[in-house]
Amino acid sequence: MKKLKLLPASGLACCDPDVELVIDKIGFGTCLLLCDSQTMAFGVAHPLFHDSSQFASTSILNPMAYADLVVDGLIDRLKHTHESFETLEKGAFAPRLGAVLIGGCIPLIERYDEESTPELLAISLRTTQTIKRSLQASEIPLRWEQTGGQHRCSIHVRGSRVTIGQERGLREPLISEINIHHPKWQLSQEGQTQPLT
Amino acid sequence: MSHQRNQEAEARVNRQLGELPTSLEVVCRLMMMLRNPSQENDQVVDVLMSDRDLAMQLVTRLAMRDKEKLQKATEDVDARTEKEIHDTLFEAVLHMGYRAILRLVSALSVGQILSVEMRGYGFAKRELWLHSIAAALATQRFCELLADSNRSDPDPSIGFIAGVMHDIGKAGLNTDLSHHAGEVTSALENPQTSWTTVERQICHVDHAALGALLVKRWKLPDEIIDAIEHHHTPSPSHQLAAIVHIGDYAARYINATGGLQSFRILLNPEALEISQLRLDDIERVILHILHDQETLNLYTSA
Numbered sequence: 001m002k003k004l005k006l007l008p009a010s011g012l013a014c015c016d017p018d019v020e021l022v023i024d025k026i027g028f029g030t031c032l033l034l035c036d037s038q039t040m041a042f043g044v045a046h047p048l049f050h051d052s053s054q055f056a057s058t059s060i061l062n063p064m065a066y067a068d069l070v071v072d073g074l075i076d077r078l079k080h081t082h083e084s085f086e087t088l089e090k091g092a093f094a095p096r097l098g099a100v101l102i103g104g105c106i107p108l109i110e111r112y113d114e115e116s117t118p119e120l121l122a123i124s125l126r127t128t129q130t131i132k133r134s135l136q137a138s139e140i141p142l143r144w145e146q147t148g149g150q151h152r153c154s155i156h157v158r159g160s161r162v163t164i165g166q167e168r169g170l171r172e173p174l175i176s177e178i179n180i181h182h183p184k185w186q187l188s189q190e191g192q193t194q195p196l197t
Numbered sequence: 198m199s200h201q202r203n204q205e206a207e208a209r210v211n212r213q214l215g216e217l218p219t220s221l222e223v224v225c226r227l228m229m230m231l232r233n234p235s236q237e238n239d240q241v242v243d244v245l246m247s248d249r250d251l252a253m254q255l256v257t258r259l260a261m262r263d264k265e266k267l268q269k270a271t272e273d274v275d276a277r278t279e280k281e282i283h284d285t286l287f288e289a290v291l292h293m294g295y296r297a298i299l300r301l302v303s304a305l306s307v308g309q310i311l312s313v314e315m316r317g318y319g320f321a322k323r324e325l326w327l328h329s330i331a332a333a334l335a336t337q338r339f340c341e342l343l344a345d346s347n348r349s350d351p352d353p354s355i356g357f358i359a360g361v362m363h364d365i366g367k368a369g370l371n372t373d374l375s376h377h378a379g380e381v382t383s384a385l386e387n388p389q390t391s392w393t394t395v396e397r398q399i400c401h402v403d404h405a406a407l408g409a410l411l412v413k414r415w416k417l418p419d420e421i422i423d424a425i426e427h428h429h430t431p432s433p434s435h436q437l438a439a440i441v442h443i444g445d446y447a448a449r450y451i452n453a454t455g456g457l458q459s460f461r462i463l464l465n466p467e468a469l470e471i472s473q474l475r476l477d478d479i480e481r482v483i484l485h486i487l488h489d490q491e492t493l494n495l496y497t498s499a
Contacts, residue, residue: 009487027453027460048450054477065484105460108391150460152453169319169457170382
């Protein structure tokens, strides 16, 4: 089993049952996981910011760091992971996928004012919102979202099983297991199991 | 600060005095040398050599950049002669520059205090240390950006030191908080309660105020004391505090610190204007530090 780790502002895609992926520290960044439950191909990225436009013409532009580029960027990478994907158009490929979104902690804001929210404050919130808009535009269903709050998360992907851990202060972490077997996804959390549609 | 809080803070500082690392003296002497442009490298090395433990930590840390040298350094640490240590440090000062050595020494000098497990805050071993290094590097880079773009001229090395020590007060409050875990948990149940409020409720002093008092005892410059004291309450008269405030925020992107609700950081929108930083500066610095693993490793390798 190959164990891969992913740093913030980076991403990868693969279709290999011997790969185990771990991201163990997700805080203000938002983690996006795209999965194809027929082939078990998955792409995962850890974008930190919402808007790449100010860096569009610079050498530091990294699509995996920005929410507005990450969905298309991951789909492109996923298309190269399995031979059956290469002939599919984006429009036909995207609906096969399902998305999981976690992280995006939100800081407290002093003197928060809806009218004049300075840009500094809502980076993580807008990163999450931008990813959700991109998913919608690409017609990729968001199967599970666990964003916001002030607790760190982790994600572990192995075959058809996705495990999400969320710290809860002095209590034991909240563990959520998602089974992405085709055609239905299922979530198990605190002894309860439910379908993810 | 009320009279009661003052007394409480003083009492805590006094309790901490016995645990002060002596190597802070070296930091103070190096910082005084910073003001002398005609400083000789030999004099800098002499100051470093005045604390043998620190000198050896520095030699080992420097060797970590080179696996071959590291092996030799760890094998021969005790066997090294004074002259060998002197020569290694002289070479390091020559190649890295005096300011880089000052930053490394200041980080090493508080590394032990910040690396312990802090149950009161829910930090595992090294978590506060890793956060402090990330905040220091971010603050240093923000200062460099401001200077490069002629917006203002804060000293990047002073910024680094303020960043690495900004949470030093947590070391003083940790024990009390761990004895009041139930109160901490129930205070944090209110989603609008910040950590500094919880500290004041339970300990009658917050980590920023306590940290400033500790650093004052270490005789570090006023600029650093002010930056630590006001890093959660930046105001126009404390630009460095505003830069550290944003460095503290940026650090959580670089290293997602653990601990109890450590993303419950209270951000002050005015910090951007006071610091003269822009949103794209923050993103640029975060990405730069994430990509510069060599510098991160220089400070954080175990």
